[in-house]
């Protein structure tokens with residue numbers, strides 16, 4: 001039954017060798033910029049490519065301000081701190097995500113709380129968020145508090161899962177009603193739009209990742225975006241050890257981080273930003289080919305971009321009938337050299353987060369049992 005798919009993927013990628021889930025591609029532009037960064041001797045956290053990358057990403061997303069960081073996890077940690085998350089405060093996020101989302105909350109001493117996702121978008125469900133808050137929260141002078149734990153609910157972190165935009169407008173509206181800031185985890189969503197607005201620009205802060213397996217990469221990298229100039233200035237300050245500007249004095253006015261992206265990585269990031277439109281076009285071709293193929297397959301459903309959105313289709317995903325078929329599928333495709341992966345274990349099921357409060361997680365469990373990600377990388381230029 002899966003042989004047709006295996007053959008289809010091999011034809012799509014013009015290869016009978018191992019086909020990875022999402023390998024990066026590089027060309028002469030990447031090479032030229034990286035070599036130029038080396039020749040300039042500015043390879044560390046100061047340099048023209050870092051500033052240029054920040055400008056390019058802010059312009060592309062229309063986010064207004066952008067601060068580059070060493071990876072997506074530190075971008076999230078910075079974003080959460082910017083909106084005021086403090087030790088022992090709660091942050092609501094979804095259980096169906098990569099572990100970095102929950103880890104960034106924990107790195108600040110925050111406590112993750114898991115609320116269900118939408119079946120269609122695979123991202124945080126605004127209805128589930130509202131019900132959770134109705135049942136558990138009360139608004140006080142300095143924000144929303146969890147009645148059961150007594151802790152402040154300091155932020156909401158929706159994720160644009162696999163690059164598909166979540167119902168972000170509704171999530172932000174709900175959070176606003178409860179006076180809770182929103183940090184959008186757009187790590188997987190560079191090049192994804194919801195109603196013609198780029199993901200990551202709806203919340204108070206948005207974050208992106210440029211890890212090696214993401215839509216575009218700079219080896220390792222991340223970014224914080226915001227339309228709030230004060231937050232942007234604070235982001236830059238926090239990620240550069242919170243040093244007060246002075247010709248020679250070392251004075252620091254808060255406990256900052258060494259999170260600034262290096263110029264060497266930023267050089268590759270600039271090249272990849274230039275190539276982004278072409279990469280997105282190619283990824284949509286791949287997604288369309290899968291959609292056409294699966295239209296005639298009864299044993300699974302291809303997950304399409306939600307209505308009124310344009311997804312980057314970071315990872316093309318299908319839903320199988322149940323966990324047993326999923327495991328069988330993973331077995332057969334991986335044995336044939338076609339790399340496929342299940343969705344993540346739910347955060348609430350990891351030993352490290354098993355004590356965290358959750359809402360009802362029916363949709364997340366449903367998706368966790370059925371989702372499989374398919375090879376979705378850009379094909380090498382031939």
Ligand SMILES: *Cc1c(COP(=O)(O)O)cnc(C)c1O
Pocket residue numbers: 071072073074097098100101159185187188209210211221222
């Ligand atoms: C990749 C990813 C991150 C973390 O980004 P890194 O650059 O790997 O630190 C965070 N959240 C989600 C949803 C991701 O997929």
